Amino acid sequence: MKGINKVSFAFLVSVLMLSADTAWSSALIIAMPNQKTELHYSKAVRLSQVLIDAHRLEPAAFTIANHLSLLDEDSKMKPEIDEVFQQLYQRANKPNNVSLNQSSHSILEQLKHFSYLRRLPYTLDADWARSQISSDPILQFKSDNPELRFQLLLTTRPTQIRIIGAIDKPKLVSFHVHWQLPDYLEHNQIELLPGAKASTAFVIQPDGVVELISYGWWNGKEVYFAPGSTIFIGLRSLASENEDLNLQIAELLTHKVGL
Helix, strand or coil: CCCECCCCCCCCCCCEECCCCCCCCCCEEEEEHHHCEEEEECCCEEHHHHHHHHHHHCCCECHHHCEEEECCHHHHCHHHHHHHHHHHHHHHCCCCCHHHHHHHHHHHHHHHCCCECCCCCCCCCHHHHHHCHHHCCEECCCCCCCCCCEEEECCECCCEEEEEECECCCEEEECCCCCCHHHHHHHCCCCECCCECCCEEEEECCCCCEEEEECCCCCCCCCCCCCCCEEEECECCCCCCCHHHHHHHHHHHCCECCC
16 A cells, blocks of 8 residues: 555645636735745746745755645535544444543544645645646636635755654654654654554655555564654554544545644
8 A cells, every 4th residue: 555645535626727728817826824925926827836936935945845735615624524533533432442442532632733734636846847747737716716825835854753643652753764663662662552553554754645554573664754754553453443544544644734
């Protein structure tokens, strides 16, 4: 399951124009909150040009952590969040299953602390975008509503990764080149909860790519994490009862704002 799609479902954004033949009258605004500024365009513009202009404002940006969203109601991801939270709530209150109750409650409380904004499924590297037309859409609104805008989150290279899930101490930890998940767990004294899946975990790389990794002593494989990654240790499954939920949580975390 390595290299799960950046956004695992086909997400077509109706306000993104993928043809150079169409022009619209409304202006385009790209909010850049981390830089406390905005990019304004009076006509349609290619994604690559937006990324070039943004790079001039933040030349030290860590490219693979760029996060582009459309600021509309859909971007808030309320249905997806409600679905995941409801499933975790049900498991947290399932009778006669203390380990599942504890782990589900812990994961639910962790997820509640994050903000989510639907990540648009594009590689946010100007050179990559310019290399093929399908990766370099024209951005422009169909609507004349001036409140519609995009948001581009740029950050400098992180020095930490985040470890969350069915563990006793979810936390930000220092990033180390070549370290594997067992290294992070051991050196940071992080223990799995009884309801944790003890053989596989999800790594959400900063660009939203999800990888399923094996980390048990009997099945471990080397997978390297970029700084700014999130590692999610999901719920143990009997007869695969929690596999879909674990994947849903990993997919939700691809849209988490920041580290």
